[in-house]
Amino acid sequence: MATFLYRLGRFAFVRRRAVLVAWVALLVLLGGAAAAFSERPSEEFKVPGTEAQTTLDRIKGAFPEQANASGQLVFTVDKGRRLTDAAPRAAVLAAVERVADVPAVASAAEPFGARAVSPDGRVAIAQLGFDEKVSDVTDADRSAVREAVGDAAADAGVTVKYGGDAFVPPVTAGSSEVIGLGVAVVVLLVTFGSVVAAGLPLLTALIGVGVGLAGVFALSGSFELISTAPVLALMIGLAVGIDYALFIVSRHRQHLAEGMVPQEAAARATGTAGSAVVFAGLTVVAALAGLSVVGIPFLTVMGLSSAAAVLVAVLVAVTLVPALLGFAGTRIAGRRRTRTGTSTGTGPEADRPPRETFGTRWARLVTRRPVAVLLLGLLGLGALAVPAADLRLGLTSPGSQAEHTSARQAYDLVSERFGPGFNGPLTVVVDASGAPKPKQAVARVTAEVGRMPGVAATLPPAYDARSGTAVVTALPKTGPDSARTKQLVSDLRDHRADWKETTGADVAVTGTTAAAIDVSQKLTDALPPFLAVIVGIAAVLLTLAFRSVLIPLKAIAGFLLSIAASTGVVVAVYQWGWLADFVGVPRTGPVVSFLPILLISVLFGLAMDYQLFLVSRMKEEYVHGAAPRDAVVRGFGHSARVVTAAALIMVSVFAGFVFDDDPIIQPIGFALAVGVLVDAFVVRMALVPAAMALAGRAAWWFPRSWERVVPRVDMEGEALATEPPVREPVGAGPRVKV
Known part of the structure; x- marks a missing residue:
């Protein structure tokens, strides 16, 4: 090569x-x-094969609105007034009527007839249905809704916040x-x-x-x-x-x-x-x-x-x-x-x-006290990894947005006045086409769903006579990212066999909240096999690169430590709320469901980068005749400065995205920045040279039987050593800082 x-x-x-x-x-x-x-x-994180997605695909012919974007107009008035008063009521009804005429809006339900007014009369919700998917709702569509509301509501003393998935800001750089x-x-x-x-x-x-x-x-x-x-x-x-x-x-x-x-x-x-x-x-x-x-x-x-x-x-x-x-x-x-x-x-x-460079002095210090460095590094990484045991996964919702966004303000108002479950409704699909009495089956399932411990209320079912299928909206007592809501979804699905036996209807649970729970579960189940695949790739590639048995094992152990430590820091900040204000976390809660598997993938590659650049220089020195410990010191001294610069650049690039308001991009940037920081400066620059010094010549041991089978990858440029370099005449070369 x-x-x-x-x-x-x-x-x-x-x-x-x-x-x-x-x-x-x-x-x-x-x-x-x-x-x-x-x-x-697209803004949709769909996972084919899950119950929520399969059910949604099955009913979108009879209930197309279930697959399309939804939104909310959240109307509020100041304390001491009520939206049911004449002027505010007229302003709300006029605004909803104008919004219903917007081309992208398929339906707009005024709040008074739908009984979507808070008990104190200060907050009301108009539910909007769009005729396109979330990813197809454009800025022009959102602007058209806002223009339709206009200033009439404000003139009547009514404030309007725009919520729901249709009004979540799209992910952009x-x-x-x-x-x-x-x-x-x-x-x-x-x-x-x-x-x-x-x-x-x-x-x-x-x-x-x-x-x-x-x-x-x-x-x-x-x-x-x-x-x-x-x-x-x-x-x-x-x-x-x-x-x-x-x-x-x-x-x-x-x-x-x-x-x-x-x-x-x-x-x-x-x-x-x-x-x-x-x-x-x-x-x-x-x-x-x-x-x-x-x-x-x-x-x-x-x-x-x-x-x-x-x-x-x-x-x-x-x-x-x-x-x-x-x-x-x-x-x-x-x-x-x-x-x-x-x-x-x-x-x-x-x-x-x-x-002597600082890198060389540091390497000498580490190789003189390798056991102390290893123990200190392992204790520190272990402490950082402790919160990882409490990892909970979930997808983002409008409530995950920054506090200054209209979607987040609408979410908080609805949660405060109507209950947290109003922001995370569950869609219970009752397929009564095979039931002896379809409508009675739907009514019985609806009544029993409403009596379940975790359900606050159910809305009247929407029934499609042609397919014999009904959609029942169940409002949980807890929010969409709550563990109790996840348990409610599991309980509803556990009752399917009973409902099938007593009514003849097939019942399934779908909707945005259920889909997020299904995605999180599938990603959780995928973590162990994916990690095994990554470890296997690392073992093969590092064995090819260094023709060593011990170096790949040490590199993999270091990578696993980095993953555990960075995951622990993410849980402590984004789930537990430690330093959340300092970092600027919009809302604490479950970690983005695909972040751990993405962190494993990206950090593995980047960790192997630093492993290759550091250890390849050590091997280069060893191949050219240096003693094992001298090879570690010299190789580290040659590469430490540039690897430090590279790690700082990578940390800064990732950390720059922490200032992003997006609830998906921000934790990804934070996790990668912490992961690179830990891996580069603790694992690769402290634990690796300490372990190499302890191993001595054993670090480069490679079975003779493998020599004939494993292809040789010349990363150290041994082949180039046979060609004399072309040099400048004496005194003509530039003096360079490297």
């Missing part, structure tokens, strides 16, 4: 104009295709990523001390993200693109794009400091650091693509979209980066002297002993 990438890097350096034009042309072409063929992303990019710029400037060197990784990452996202949108017409997928692809693509370019640029500058000509330095950087980039990138791609084995369509789309962004980042790193290094020439070096001790030039400076 190293030889192939060496030649590729040399080719890209020499043919830099053609390579640059090719990438720009690809960006323009895919951008045009995205503009022409992209479809609006906002300005939050700019914060992460700003921090990344600072880190790159401090790391390289050169504007050119700092700007190159940012430029290539942005081009890579542009190509990846344009490609995803260009193909979105052939599959249902979930709205979270492009934002996740942007988040991950930007982070790894900067990091991969950073590793190659850093190695290039090191080779320049050793006296190589720019072309040779770029080619060797692509052959050595580029090999680690390719292997690490393919590991991330495999982990993200592995989401498809769960069998949940929206997770498959999220995983493949992000995998495509990472794959583009790898291609950019090994082609466009060396091409741009050709344009930069020696300006990439900056004006600072190397800190690795590699000196170019002559004179007194060249005779000074090399200065």
Whole structure:
């Protein structure tokens, strides 16, 4: 691999104009295709095969409104007034009548006839039904409803809040990523001390993200693109794009400091650091693509979209980066002297002993006290992981939105005045087509559902005579994210056999709340097998990379510790509410149901990145003759600075999304930022060198019987060692900080 990438890097350096034009042309072409063929992303997290989804698909012919978006107009008046008074009542009725005429609105039920007025008369709810799915409700549709309400209600002293799934703000990439990019710029400037060197990784990452996202949108017409997928692809693509370019640029500058000509330095950087980039990138791609084995369509789309962004980042790193290094020439070096001790030039400076870096000093400290470092690290990670035992999963609702949004304000008003269950109704479907007396069967089931302990009330059933099916709306006593509501759904389903026996009707439970419960349960069940698949992938890839038995085992153990610790922190903040105000959590409650499986997938790939970059430099030193402990210290000293910079950049990019108001994107960004922080700075930079020092030569042991079977992957550039590097004449090389 190293030889192939060496030649590729040399080719890209020499043919830099053609390579640059090719990438720009690809960006323009895919951008045009995205503009022409992209479809609006979906906001629905559907899981085929669950009871809720299967039932919904079965009844949408008889009850199409069940599959479409719904909304609420929540009217309020000040204390001391009532909506049943003449002026407020007239304003509410007029507003509902005008909204009913909006083309996208299929139905609008005025609150007085529907008895949707709070006991104190200050809050009333008009239920809206749309003639399209949630993902098809446009901003223009929402604006049309608001315009229809107009100022008449306000003139009568009536305030209107817009709630329901139709008025939940769509998931979009906002300005939050700019914060992460700003921090990344600072880190790159401090790391390289050169504007050119700092700007190159940012430029290539942005081009890579542009190509990846344009490609995803260009193909979105052939599959249902979930709205979270492009934002996740942007988040991950930007982070790894900067990091991969950073590793190659850093190695290039090191080779320049050793006296190589720019072309040779770029080619060797692509052959050595580029090999680690390719292997690490393919590991991330495999982990993200592995989401498809769960069998949940929206997770498959999220995983493949992000995998495509990472794959583009790898291609950019090994082609466009060396091409741009050709344009930069020696300006990439900056004006600072190397800190690795590699000196170019002559004179007194060249005779000074090399200065020991902080990374080398840290590695010496860790390897002198490996047992103490391991015990301290394990205790700390164990403490962080404790809350993970209380993990509860759920999907977001309008109540998860930020407090300043109309959807959240409407949700809180309804919950306060009508009860929390009004925001999470359950749809009980009674198929009485096979019952001897269909209408009597529906009436009996409705009455018995209303008497169940967790049910606050039931609404009159809607009956379709042609299909013999009725829909009964049951209002729980608890909110949609409550464990008691989940238990109620289970209790209703447990009664199906009794109802079938006594009435002859088939009963099923569906609706948004039941669907969210089903999705969460399916994702919970998928966690153990998915984790097993990920661990298997890690074992195979790391065995190929390092030809070692012990290193893959240590890497997997570290990865599992990182997952447990980061999950524990997420539970403590987003579920328990610790530091929730500081982080800006809109509402505490169950963790987003697909976050753990997504965290496992993404963090696995990123953890393997740092494992590969750190340990490959250790193996490089060991292969070239260093003693095991010296190889750990030297390899860590060479790579610690750039891995630290890479981790800080990745943390900052992910943490930037914590400032996003979206209740899905925010916890994902937080979880990934914490996960990378823990994995990079505790596991990889403390536990790994400590464990390597304790293992000694055993860390590199590989059975002879496996040598003949396992393919050899030359990530250390052993093949390149046989070719003498092309160097600058003495005194001509730039002095570089690496």
